[in-house]
Structure formats: structure tokens, C-alpha cells
Amino acid sequence: MSDLQPIEGHVRAGEVLDPEAALVIRGWPLTVDGLLRNADATRRRYSRAGRRFVAVSADVTMAGWDLDAILSGPRLRTRRSYAAVPIARVVEAGFRLLPTFGAPHYSVVLPSYTQEVAQRLLEVMGEVKVNPHHVRREL
Amino acid sequence: MTDHDDVTVTLPADVNQIDETGFVWSFLDDAAEPDRVRPGALIVAGDPVEPFLARVVDIIEGPGGTSIVHLDVVGVPEDAIDELRHARLLPQ
Numbered sequence A: 001m002s003d004l005q006p007i008e009g010h011v012r013a014g015e016v017l018d019p020e021a022a023l024v025i026r027g028w029p030l031t032v033d034g035l036l037r038n039a040d041a042t043r044r045r046y047s048r049a050g051r052r053f054v055a056v057s058a059d060v061t062m063a064g065w066d067l068d069a070i071l072s073g074p075r076l077r078t079r080r081s082y083a084a085v086p087i088a089r090v091v092e093a094g095f096r097l098l099p100t101f102g103a104p105h106y107s108v109v110l111p112s113y114t115q116e117v118a119q120r121l122l123e124v125m126g127e128v129k130v131n132p133h134h135v136r137r138e139l
Numbered sequence B: 001m002t003d004h005d006d007v008t009v010t011l012p013a014d015v016n017q018i019d020e021t022g023f024v025w026s027f028l029d030d031a032a033e034p035d036r037v038r039p040g041a042l043i044v045a046g047d048p049v050e051p052f053l054a055r056v057v058d059i060i061e062g063p064g065g066t067s068i069v070h071l072d073v074v075g076v077p078e079d080a081i082d083e084l085r086h087a088r089l090l091p092q
Helices: A032-045 A067-071 A087-092 A115-125 B077-086
Strands: A023-027 A046-048 A055-060 A081-086 A096-099 A105-109 B024-027 B042-046 B052-061 B067-075
Touching: A023 A067, A023 A087, A032 A046, A032 A055, A032 A115, A032 B024, A055 A096, A081 A087, A081 A115, A087 A096, A087 A115, B042 B067, B052 B077, B067 B077
Parallel strands: none
Antiparallel strands: A023 A055, A023 A081, A055 A105, A096 A105, B024 B067, B042 B052, B052 B067
């Protein structure tokens, strides 16, 4: 536990978002197993307030980063599918959003590492959509 | 193209997950064949449903004696296949 990296050193300060307009965006994997694998890696590496940090990675729209910019970026343009939901819905469902590392990355903090919590987050993320910026060529 | 059940990624990774370097990262011990994951190598990472091509940037020490791999996302595997076919390094 002691050699986990504190996430506090990687939290951006002073970021204000419109909870109804800003979108939480996550590319595939959008499955319970996929979310739990992501959360497991995070908790194996980072701590928060001295405890394992259980969170899932996502991007959030903000100034300079609209939906198209995120979906066409170097990482998410490799995703055929994605989900997006206003941050207000995510917060209402009991998840906290932490601005971590470089924008537009956010950590969606899970209240516990369980299948039920991962399933709840998936349900909040809603419909899986086709990424119009996906780069895959049909062979 | 390929049935997902046939796909074996060299390094399981989540393209959504970055760290302070801005690169995607994953634990080396998640790789079935860690010897294939070395700085500079071009590998297939991600998951069998939506794998991605990535260049291994570096491998650093992680918590508890683990090793963390940083990945620079290059694109999708079909990009490389298409280019290799174009160069006639793969059958048309």
C-alpha cells in the first residue's frame, strides 16, 4: 500500500464544468468486465487519502475539447463505439468525477469495487453509439 | 475481419486510461508473453474486441515491484495490414 502513487498529486485544480452540458465520454470497453479491469489497474497503482483509488478513466467535454475533438483524438479514434452522458447524470447516480492528469481526462470514482457498481455506471453511461471518427479500414 | 475469439492481444490495455505522461499505460505482468513488450516495439494492445496498435514508449517501475508500460497509440491493426499489403509485404 505504501508505495502506491497518491492521486492527489495528479488532480487538476480550478476546473468548473456545466453539469448539464459537459459530457462524460468513454470509448470501448463498455462492459462490466472492462470497467472492472480499468478500476483494478487504477487501484493497483494509485491511492487516494491513503486508500486504494478505485476509479475508471473517461474524458469530459470542456473548453477546447468538444465531443468531436475527443472522438477524433489519437486514442478514441481507434474506438468503434463509445458512450456519452451529461456529468449531472453520473453524479446523480453516486459517482464522483475527479479531473486527473491531462485534460480532458477524468477519473470516475467508484464507491466500491463490485460488479453491481460497474453495472450501475454502465447503465448511467447509456446507449453505446458508433464513433463517426473511427479510423478502421474495412479489409 | 477476424473472429474476436481468435484475437490475442500482446498487452491488455484500456485506451481510455492515461497517466501523468499523457500516454496510455498498463501493467507488464498482464502480458502473456512479456518478452514481446519492449521499448520501441510495435504491438497489438487493448482487448480482443477492439484492439489497437501501439508503440511501446518505455517500461518503468511500478508499485510492489511491478512494471508499467507506456503506450503511444498508433492506430488500428487494419492500418498496418493495409499498408503492408500495399507494399506487397503481405499477400493481396
